[in-house]
Amino acid sequence: MMDYRNKLVLAPMVRVGTLPFRLLAAQYGADITYGEEIIDHKIIKCERRVNDVLGTTDIVEKGTDNVVFRTCPEERNRVVFQMGTSDAMRALKAAEIVCKDVAAVDVNMGCPKSFSISGGMGAALLSKPELIHDILTTLRRNLDVPITCKIRLLKDPQDTVELARRIEMTGVSALAVHGRKVPDRPRDPAKWNEIADVAAALSIPVIANGDVFEYEDFQRIRNVTGASSVMVARGAMWNASIFSSEGKTPWEDVKREYVRKSILWDNDIKSTKHTLKEMITHYSSLGRPEGLAVIKSNTLADLAKLYGEEEYYEYVSESRRKQQMK
Numbered sequence: 391m392m393d394y395r396n397k398l399v400l401a402p403m404v405r406v407g408t409l410p411f412r413l414l415a416a417q418y419g420a421d422i423t424y425g426e427e428i429i430d431h432k433i434i435k436c437e438r439r440v441n442d443v444l445g446t447t448d449i450v451e452k453g454t455d456n457v458v459f460r461t462c463p464e465e466r467n468r469v470v471f472q473m474g475t476s477d478a479m480r481a482l483k484a485a486e487i488v489c490k491d492v493a494a495v496d497v498n499m500g501c502p503k504s505f506s507i508s509g510g511m512g513a514a515l516l517s518k519p520e521l522i523h524d525i526l527t528t529l530r531r532n533l534d535v536p537i538t539c540k541i542r543l544l545k546d547p548q549d550t551v552e553l554a555r556r557i558e559m560t561g562v563s564a565l566a567v568h569g570r571k572v573p574d575r576p577r578d579p580a581k582w583n584e585i586a587d588v589a590a591a592l593s594i595p596v597i598a599n600g601d602v603f604e605y606e607d608f609q610r611i612r613n614v615t616g617a618s619s620v621m622v623a624r625g626a627m628w629n630a631s632i633f634s635s636e637g638k639t640p641w642e643d644v645k646r647e648y649v650r651k652s653i654l655w656d657n658d659i660k661s662t663k664h665t666l667k668e669m670i671t672h673y674s675s676l677g678r679p680e681g682l683a684v685i686k687s688n689t690l691a692d693l694a695k696l697y698g699e700e701e702y703y704e705y706v707s708e709s710r711r712k713q714q715m716k
């Protein structure tokens with residue numbers, strides 16, 4: 391069973407948190423790695439397929455080759471599947487499809503995007519404590535993996551604490567708290583003091599999230615909030631080596647390692663491009679030659695060429711061909 395105390399956690403990130411990025415973060419020291427949020431409606435249209443050529447388990451849309459979630463045994467003990475849902479039975483049906491291959495299942499209760507809210511998901515759940523209770527207890531009673539959820543702060547700090555207590559009573563294994571409120575923008579500072587109120591009120595592990603950009607911030611946010619674990623999103627997206635106690639690896643090296651892992655695990659080209667674009671936007675600019683070349687790339691082979699990894703690409707392709715012939 392997963393232990394949520396004293397952990398460094400890669401946050402869920404849409405289009406970023408796919409298999410190669412999770413393995414990258416883990417290589418640099420992340421203890422727990424969340425996948426990108428996937429909506430329950432999407433998962434229930436999928437089936438589980440073992441991919442012998444890649445050595446992965448794929449959750450694939452039935453009747454297609456569209457991989458919705460890919461994982462591998464190496465991350466089995468630390469990968470968290472995050473789900474978007476607004477219905478307990480549908481959430482259970484979706485979780486049952488993935489739960490054999492992941493360490494835990496998490497419910498997103500923090501997403502402020504209109505897509506989530508209009509579907510009654512994400513932050514829309516924050517104002518429906520009965521529904522939260524229904525979803526979390528249904529998952530917890532019917533599945534063998536730990537269940538957790540991730541929330542944002544409510545307007546009134548007292549209400550956040552109250553909601554967190556109700557969530558704790560459902561028997562979840564941990565609670566992640568993003569220290570922002572629904573109307574807050576990413577540039578608004580995260581309210582670590584309001585995460586502290588929650589951590590003080592609960593006995594299950596609280597995972598503090600918001601504005602961790604350097605390795606030293608892990609200890610700072612722990613000290614201020616009293617939370618046992620820390621989750622980081624943007625800081626990891628920009629440079630996944632934030633998790634390393636030995637200091638950051640130059641982003642050029644991190645980026646190349648990410649490209650290699652994307653090749654090795656045959657990652658979705660859109661996800662790989664999106665993640666590279668986020669890194670480049672932060673450290674450089676998409677208007678420069680590298681950014682423009684990433685935008686123009688259509689395949690992993692194009693990216694391999696751009697980053698001088700053609701040989702590696704050929705080597706991986708060749709081993710795959712041999713594997714397929716077995």
Ligand SMILES: Cc1cc2nc3c(=O)[nH]c(=O)nc-3n(C[C@H](O)[C@H](O)[C@H](O)COP(=O)(O)O)c2cc1C
Pocket residue numbers: 401402403404406426427472498499500501540568580599600601602621622623624625
């Ligand atoms: C690119 C991106 C994608 C995100 N996708 C998700 C998601 O799928 N599920 C979720 O709960 N939060 C998502 N978030 C929010 C982060 O998990 C995190 O709560 C937020 O960015 C604050 O952490 P930070 O200050 O370390 O970035 C996303 C954030 C970013 C930047």
